[in-house]
Amino acid sequence: MAHNTSDSDNEISTTKTKLFEHDIHQALGGREVADILLWRNKKVSAGILIGMTVIWFLFEVVEYNLVPLLCHISITVMLLLFIWSTAAQIFNWNAPKIPDIILKDDLVEDLASIFHRGFKQLLPMLHYISSGIDLPRFLLIIASLYILSVIGTYLSFVNLLYIGFLCMLTLPIGYERYEEEINNLIGNVLMDLRKKYKKFEKRYLSKIPRRSVKEKKTI
Helix, strand or coil: CHHHHHHHHHHHHHCCCCCCCCCHHHHCCCCHHHHHHCCCCHHHHHHHHHHHHHHHHHHHHCCCCHHHHHHHHHHHHHHHHHHHHHHHHHHCCCCCCCCHHHHCHHHHHHHHHHHHHHHHHHHHHHHHHHCCCCHHHHHHHHHHHHHHHHHHHCCCHHHHHHHHHHHHHHHHHHHHHCHHHHHHHHHHHHHHHHHHHHHHHHHCHHHCCCCCHHHHHHC
């Protein structure tokens, strides 16, 4: 019996945890969206970060409503384009152009592909964990969701969206730089939870009387 316990402990300690099967760039689609989230294109990433920060500031601090904000942004952009176009005709400057990245279909397709791939991976994972096969991970996710719900009660929807956006622009590049350390940390946490569950199962769950399969069939 002790030999089986030690074997299971060794099996738990030797298993390595890895969040993604492939590298983080491939997990994010391996295209332009991945380059933006991993700051491979620093100008675009910084521009998006600044733009989202300004939008958050206008909604949360200045307390703009959505419709007036959209109207005022449209008015400002149209006035700037009008002034720029007029000045370009007078001084022979280059006319304003819409950035190519905004007009590219690949950007929207990459975003949709990332969300679709994540949704396809999330559903089977939640089904597997909820089935009770990996109880430590199940309890960890339940606790994490509860903590997230508590945090959500103290934050507005705009703040939650902005925090989520900041996480999208910081967590992937942080994971890429410290992939081994993060995998080891998560692996140690899961390994500790599994060991505690094994002890709990040995002390309490294994002592619960259960009817055999033959008894159930006869009933």
